[in-house]
Amino acid sequence: MKLYQVRKGQFVYFNNELHKVYGVKPMYKLSIHLIKLRDLSQHITNAVSVEKYTPKELDSFIFNHKAYTLRKDRNAEAGDYILINNPMPDSLDTYSLNEIDLVETADNKGVITSNSHGVKHNEYLLMVPGRAAGSNPIDYKDKEYTEDEGLTDIGTLGMTSSELLPSLGDIYKKKDTDSLLEAMVIAIKEQTVYLGGGIEVTPEELLNTEKWEFLYNLLDK
């Protein structure tokens, strides 16, 4: 008998691709909520269909359209992304396994991330942008069945590192112009984002913080 012990935060393969478990709802038939690391899309499945993978040093994978290699040859500094692969939270900490966080400040004891998590240096792996030579790509469980672009870095589209993909109701302000221009995302069709006022842009352009500034979402209070 195979016992399925799926926990929140685990990296798993589902349909041959690398996903992260972001929630487990026991009692449901489809109890495993996944997020595909490559494009942050959400999926739901059951425990039988996933296979656990424990990320380690020198593994490389695509997270949010950008390739990263896991390293621990130096401590993280402000601006680095970290993967909390060995969480040992203090009694008031709220982070959990394999959270990916942006470092805000670092000192000799640990780092503080932009989500106000205090993480010690032995709890994380550094996510260095790009695939290092000799790294072990872990995006696919079985590399031979990868049909399309495979392991090439599809993150060269000029995406910013922002985790915020445009969504309906987002209000943006144009920055590279002197006149005031603010518009809301009213439709998204494949690679085109339609803003009010008849503006059409690509998501990459909209996420470029030099051109557009995200103000708030209409649904946010």
Place this chain on the structure above:
Amino acid sequence: MDSKNNKGHSVFIISLLLTLIFIVWGVFFTDNLTKVTDIIYNGSIDYLGWVYLGAALFFVIFSIYLLFSKYGDIRLGKKTDRPDFNTASWLAMLFGAGMGIGIVYWSVAEPVTHYTTPPYGEGYTIDAANTAMKYTFFHWGFDPWAIYTVIGLALAFFQYNKRLPAAISSAFHPILGDRIYGPIGKTIDILSIFATVFGIATSLGLGAMQVTAGMHEIFGVPNELFVQLIVIVVATVLFIISINTGLEKGIQYLSNAAMILSFAIMLMILIVGPTMTIIKVFFNTTGLYISDFIHMSLRLKPFGEGEWIASWTLFYWAWWIAWAPFVGMFIARVSKGRTIREFVIGVLIVPTLGTCLWMSIFGGAALELVQNTGNHDLAENITENVSLAIFTFFDYLPLSSVLSILGFAVVAIYYITVADTATFVLGMLSEGGTLNPSNKIKMTWGVIQSALAAVLLLAGGLNVLQTASIAAALPFALIMVVMCFSLVKGLKSEVEVHRGNKRSSYPS
């Protein structure tokens, strides 16, 4: 950066020295300590009472103002942040952190003690029973939760929205600016640590008494000071191991277990106890509490002896305030992503209802026992052995051994989780608000807080515990009043930023 590091160090050293001096005083000059605390205790009745009463009422009014103010929509954290915990577990955690050991300790003892010696009127009467429940609601109702609301909100707001360190001094940034990193900020942090250590030591002292009483009831261990000290030592060793071995996750599971167990006990008593009486008590006392709230909040006895008020109301207010940096830090950590309106409802309104329900169940059932059966001996027995009260009460209910074991488990778990979390909070506060306090400093505080609890028990038990928190919390009460104004100033600037962003899209 250097100045911030130095700040961490000097705050730690000075507050440690202050506490150590107090401990040495307690160990070598026990009589003197008892005498001085007595003087402070009596002085507090005459001179400090109004400060505490005024401050506590002010915090309630201030929290309600925040609930209805235009600041209600501000989110704690980034606009895109969402809560880390679902609402039900969030509320359970708040409730557990805020009341913890105390609610188990006092829920039977307090109503029964008030029933025998009411603040006014005759003891052992129906009126006394109603007054007893009313005052129990009062002491555990809006006031403590308003104190936690103020400090939790200030800590969360300045930590998440203004990106300042997780120290009490950060809440003064709108008033002091960068001087929060200077001597004024340090003084604030030292006073807050001093109050916190005493608040925690009081809880640990009560907890040790309660754990010993539980062992006495279940295993027949003698209910003596000596055993209480052993409990403290064992617990200290346990949580120091947990700090060093990364068993903190286990502590979190334990604290969830304690929460579930306490709800289980509450439900069991509601079912096996006098259910109808409990429901009537809940409704009736809620009415009395609301209608007499102002009178109780400002009640002092200018032309008589204020003994009762000092040993109950003032003690509670001081204890809540001394306990507040600890609970506030916890509440802030679990509340990221909530809006201020949600926060106030979750920290002020819901837990108040929860505590009132809890008190109705335990107090109502206990009062039914002593009032309807006219069992005055039982009432006296409970009053004289406060730490045994809850177990004495269980003896009169069906399933008493199950209840006793569950009760003991809850108290023991609360004790260890509170002690463990307290070391983390003290570490953060004394290292300039870092989220990564070092293990050495955490262990130092672990030993110190246990030592202080032991010294206070040695010096005279409950009375000294109460007096020490009344004295230690006073400066911090004043700090908290100023903090409210600082918080409003900070919130105002946040609203202006929001409005500045929105104006062009919504011309009003």
